[in-house]
Amino acid sequence: MSSLLEAKGLYGGYGGADILQGTNLRVEADEIVVIVGPNGAGKSTAMKAVFGLLRIREGEVRYRNETITNAKPEQMVRRGIAYVPQEKNVFPSLTVRENLEMGAYLMKGDLSQRLDKVYTLFPKLAERRRQQAGLMSGGERQMVAMGRALMIDPQLLMLDEPTAGLSPLLIDETFERIQEINAQGIGVLMVEQNAKQALAIANRGYVLATGSNRHEDTGPNLLANPEVAEMFLGG
Amino acid sequence: MTDILQLLIYGLVLGSVLTMGAIGVSMIFGILRFAHFAHGDFMTLGAYLGLSFISAFGLSSWWALPAAMVGMAVIAVFIDQVLYRRIRRTQPVILLIASFGMALILRSLVQLIWGSDNQTYTSGIQFPWQLDWLGGMRLKPDHLWIMLISLGLVAGVHLFLTRTRLGKAMRAMSDNMDLALISGIPAERVIMVTWVIGGALAGAAGVFLGIDTRLHPVMGWTTLLPVFAAAILGGIGRPYGAIAGGMIIGVSMEMSTLLIPAAYKPAVAFAIMVGMLILRPQGIFKGTV
Numbered sequence: 310m311s312s313l314l315e316a317k318g319l320y321g322g323y324g325g326a327d328i329l330q331g332t333n334l335r336v337e338a339d340e341i342v343v344i345v346g347p348n349g350a351g352k353s354t355a356m357k358a359v360f361g362l363l364r365i366r367e368g369e370v371r372y373r374n375e376t377i378t379n380a381k382p383e384q385m386v387r388r389g390i391a392y393v394p395q396e397k398n399v400f401p402s403l404t405v406r407e408n409l410e411m412g413a414y415l416m417k418g419d420l421s422q423r424l425d426k427v428y429t430l431f432p433k434l435a436e437r438r439r440q441q442a443g444l445m446s447g448g449e450r451q452m453v454a455m456g457r458a459l460m461i462d463p464q465l466l467m468l469d470e471p472t473a474g475l476s477p478l479l480i481d482e483t484f485e486r487i488q489e490i491n492a493q494g495i496g497v498l499m500v501e502q503n504a505k506q507a508l509a510i511a512n513r514g515y516v517l518a519t520g521s522n523r524h525e526d527t528g529p530n531l532l533a534n535p536e537v538a539e540m541f542l543g544g
Numbered sequence: 545m546t547d548i549l550q551l552l553i554y555g556l557v558l559g560s561v562l563t564m565g566a567i568g569v570s571m572i573f574g575i576l577r578f579a580h581f582a583h584g585d586f587m588t589l590g591a592y593l594g595l596s597f598i599s600a601f602g603l604s605s606w607w608a609l610p611a612a613m614v615g616m617a618v619i620a621v622f623i624d625q626v627l628y629r630r631i632r633r634t635q636p637v638i639l640l641i642a643s644f645g646m647a648l649i650l651r652s653l654v655q656l657i658w659g660s661d662n663q664t665y666t667s668g669i670q671f672p673w674q675l676d677w678l679g680g681m682r683l684k685p686d687h688l689w690i691m692l693i694s695l696g697l698v699a700g701v702h703l704f705l706t707r708t709r710l711g712k713a714m715r716a717m718s719d720n721m722d723l724a725l726i727s728g729i730p731a732e733r734v735i736m737v738t739w740v741i742g743g744a745l746a747g748a749a750g751v752f753l754g755i756d757t758r759l760h761p762v763m764g765w766t767t768l769l770p771v772f773a774a775a776i777l778g779g780i781g782r783p784y785g786a787i788a789g790g791m792i793i794g795v796s797m798e799m800s801t802l803l804i805p806a807a808y809k810p811a812v813a814f815a816i817m818v819g820m821l822i823l824r825p826q827g828i829f830k831g832t833v
Contacts (some may be wrong), residue, residue: 354832382728383727386728399720399723401720403712407715410712411713411724416726457727525633
């Protein structure tokens with residue numbers, strides 16, 4: 310059986326020098342895969358490249374055995390890939406409900422089932438459905454952002470630092486939600502700074518450094534790897 | 545007191561015209577990130593299209609309104625497709641200069657086709673109602689219609705923005721362009737609808753202006769400054785702000801004639817705009833700049 314997502318030998322960047330130097334990534338259908346690495350390693354860049362937000366100069370991205378290299382975001386969404394950027398990931402003047410509706414813009418038919426599914430996962434969003442997203446706290450906004458992405462019933466959810474700027478309590482909750490989402494059969498690919506916690510819930514992890522793969526292993530093995538620990542887990 | 549009420553009515557009529565223009569300017573800025581300098585000349589062209597329509601079919605003056613709105617919606621989309629779309633991915637300042645060029649082209653076209661003399665929709669004089677219960681204040685039926693139709697159009701825009709999928713997508717794009725693209729919102733389609741609405745409302749503004757006063761080739765260009773002032777006052781990129789801004793600028797301009805000569809009306813709009821840019825540049829409703 311083919312992988313859900315497979316990226317091979319990616320080279321590319323924001324127009325200047327390549328940031329990605331032959332990055333490889335793979336996500337299986339039911340996995341949580343975490344990308345960790347020092348600042349400037351190209352973690353977010355790799356995610357953006359996979360989702361078609363910046364040009365891949367060389368290399369290939371395959372989704373369910375279909376080449377999607379440099380496809381437009383719209384085509385990614387249609388295929389069932391959802392992406393949550395790290396910052397500015399809500400529509401601030403829209404209500405929570407409208408934010409969610411925008412996530413499903415390309416989906417035809419009644420949205421109520423999709424909305425119910427998101428509200429079940431994030432009951433707080435149901436309470437606040439009429440509130441403007443821009444007026445919510447960082448943690449609530451992150452829920453809106455994830456909820457928006459889940460509205461397409463994705464097979465692959467890509468999260469760029471979902472816990473950035475959150476309190477420890479909210480970080481725990483976010484990781485719990487991610488596990489719940491994954492338990493519904495959604496593959497998760499995420500970039501995380503909270504490497505220890507992220508690797509603890511991950512099936513596999515990648516350690517990127519200067520745009521290329523440094524290590525690839527199961528979450529626990531990476532955590533136990535002294536070289537990885539020394540590099541950035543803070544010893 | 546009657547004077548003030550009378551001026552308030554004139555202000556609300558002018559405010560209606562400005563609002564129609566400012567909603568379009570604000571929406572276009574929100575989605576495409578440039579100040580559309582040809583918007584005043586969209587108003588002019590709309591007014592003249594209406595004139596040709598009613599004289600061709602021998603209709604009464606208000607028939608100019610639907611003709612101008614439909615005509616300008618089509619022309620706005622056409623201009624976007626042939627000019628602005630090609631330079632969409634360049635810097636906003638290039639779009640701004642291009643729209644300035646388009647303004648000059650449209651104005652010259654109007655002069656070429658309709659001449660540079662003043663024209664009117666109807667030659668007769670309309671007798672105002674004398675409202676004795678309001679201290680003998682006078683109200684022209686046309687003025688009442690301008691205010692009522694503006695109200696209807698504003699309500700229509702509101703319903704579109706809050707109730708329809710495309711309208712919400714328009715607000716979403718104005719909020720966060722990148723996230724809109726990531727969500728799969730079709731940008732070109734939203735842009736097209738923005739021009740349809742902006743063009744139609746500019747056409748309405750032109751006809752209102754023509755009915756209120758007269759038609760001449762610079763009628764829209766001279767109205768552009770207060771229209772921009774209204775859009776900036778309300779918070780550019782925020783269509784609701786444009787409504788508030790339009791009314792405030794319109795009423796202020798008319799009220800100012802109590803204190804200063806009427807020729808300074810545009811200066812009042814300019815002063816409010818400058819003051820706003822100094823004190824609260826984001827506008828009444830937080831704009832997208």
